[in-house]
Amino acid sequence: MGRVRRMLIVDGYTDEPAGLGVPPYLDVYAREAYGALKLVDSSNEAYYLTIDEVRKDWVGYAELTKKVDLVLVIAGALVPGKYLGGEPLRSPQEFERLKFLSSAPVALAGPAASFGLGGTGGSVSSEVEADYRIRGRVAHWVYEAALWGPESASDALWIDNYALVDKALIRGSEVVKQHPNYKVGNLTVELETYSGCARSVGGGCSFCLAPLKGRPVQRDVRKIVEEVEALYKFGVRSFRLGRQSDILVYGSPDLGTEEWPRPSPLALRRLFQGIRSVAPSLITLHIDNVNPGTISRWPEESELALKEIVRWHTPGDVAAMGIESVDPRVVKINNLKVLLDDALVAIRIVNKVGRNRGWNGLPHLLPGINFIAGLPGESKETWEYNKALLDRIEEEGLLVRRVNLRKLSLLPGTQAYSLTKKVVVSKGYEGFRKYVMKWQERMLKKVVPPGTVLRNLVVEKVEKGVSYARQPASYPLTVEIVKPLPVGSWITAVVKRAHSRSVLAELR
Ligand code: SF4
Incomplete structure (x- = not known):
């Protein structure tokens, strides 16, 4: 086929450990694709529909595919869960229907292009067939497809610089106008600051894909700020700095060479202050992942870095910590980040900096805790270690915004995949799950007491x-x-x- 000049983007939503794209969130994929198409020729046209919009009007979808050269489906909700704002494209059958009704070839992008569809916690995804599968940066593929046609577009798996992606993200900010949450005003745009994970230097956590992306590559702060400025001009008021493995080490000169980079509070100040300067009336500026191992290894620098975040962000923010497990055996086998005492250090420091209540009713910044069940090495003792962490938090009067307990998603290529072919959750899991539910209820009463x-x-x-x-x-x-x-x-x-x-x- 010839060059792509008209494209329909169907957003089946993505949810990755570092990146959220289920409404009201919009991840980078659609913005990159839209921007890359327009960069080649501004008269090129790109339409955007969410999968929920398609479900309401399959006939309209089929008609629209007659007007385009390519349908680009974005999918890959790798993190299991139910969502209030939309239902991700998860079933291979639904993807088949998208293909069957389309008059144009269908390309698949997002995590589903690499890992298939249908996998949730505790199970393996099944592969799906598409006319084209884009496993690398979608901006690069779409750019080349618009220049030379999809047959000639290369699927560069990982990039070593952000030159094209930066331009595509800035140009592609316009796509927000087609998002259903744009008119509501709560569209929350996911921002990327760097790729990969610092811990790739030491192999990274067994279950995680981030180390497979190679050494981290950072975005220039000016480009991130420029992107926010473009989004803000289109009316976006909520931003989530969620597309990186640990926001605390953004801008660190050690990122890419050290497994545990020293945080740079100054780099974070430039980032957050820069965003505020171009988006003065923003409603939300939040973060996502914070590595508890960074805080426990660099407590003073981390505290200063967290203070910078709290100075410029908006309240109700969460530092999501992938603790996964504090059972020493599980930590060792899976090359995790912290044992119980180090996890407590991190939780104490976030509380010290962030627990004051802000104007929207919530504490400024609280830790979130992620646990994973089914990791290699797990036993019934694992739950006792994890329970002990929760007990210590409560005894010390510390606050935690939420605890996520999920089952391992086995992804091909990861260490965990080579260690086990089946997710086995140890005895005692159900009891721990119930304990977490009760614990959370007590905790939430402290975070948002009656009358808040x-x-x-x-x-x-x-x-x-x-x-x-x-x-x-x-x-x-x-x-x-x-x-x-x-x-x-x-x-x-x-x-x-x-x-x-x-x-x-x-x-x-
Ligand atoms: S710290 Fe571990 S879980 Fe987090 S991104 Fe790096 S490898 Fe993945």
Whole structure:
């Protein structure tokens, strides 16, 4: 086929350890693809539909495919979970339907291009066939497909510089106007600061794909700020600095050479201050992953770096820590980051810097804890170690915004995949899961006690007379209001009672 001049992007949503693209979040893929097409020729056209929009109108989708040279499907929700804002494209059958109804060739991008569809925690994905599979940076592939045609587009797996991606992301910011959450005003755009993980130097964690991306490559702070400026001009008001393995080491001169880079508070100040200067009335500026091992190894520098974040961000932020397990045997076999005492150091420091309450009702910055079940080396003792960590946190009066306990996703190419072909969760898992639920309920009562006023909530769903609202945020708290309210409305509510993962509230 000839050059691609018209393209339909179908966003089947992505959820990766470093990158969230389920509405109201928009990850980099669609922006890169849109921008790359326009960079080649500004008269090229790109349409954007979410998979939920396609599901509502399959006939309209089929008609639109007649007008384009290529359908680009983005998919790959690698992290299992239910989402309030949309249902990811997970089933191979649904992807087959997209292909069957399309008059144009179909390309697949995002994690699904490498790992298939259908895999959730504890299972392996199944491969899917597409006319083209884009496993590398989508900007590069689309750029070449627009120049020479898809047959000649190379799938450069990983990049060693951001030259084209930077330009594509800035040019592609325009695609936000076609996103359903754009009009609501809660569209939250995922920002990337670097690729890969510092720990690739030492092999990285057994289950993780990030070390396979090679040594980290950093984006120039000016390009990130330029991208935010472009997005802000189009009306985006919420930003999530989530596309990197550890925000604390962005800008560190050691990133790429050391397994545990020393954080650079100055680099973070430039980044956050730069964003604020071009987006003065933003509603949300949040982070995502923070490596607890960075904080425990560099406590003073990390504290200063966290202070910079809290100085410029918006409240309700979460430093998501992939602790995974503090069982020494599991930590060793899987090359994890911290043992119990080091995890506590990290949680204490984040509390020290971030636990003050902010204007939107939530503490400024709290830790989030991720545990993984089914890692090689796990035994029934594993749950005792993890439980001991939670107990210590509670005894010390520390706050944690949320705990995620998920089953291992076995991904080909990872160390865990070569260590085990089947995810086996040890005895005692169910008891630990229930313990975590109860623990979270007690914790959430402290994080949002009755009477807390939560501002800037957006009603995202109404079901059986209950409205579900969330603030635009990195890890938003779900607020239930027993009253049907217009979807998309912005409200203020007062907390009545906390459950384990949500709160019951009344309109203010
Ligand atoms: S620290 Fe481990 S889990 Fe986190 S990105 Fe690096 S290798 Fe992956």
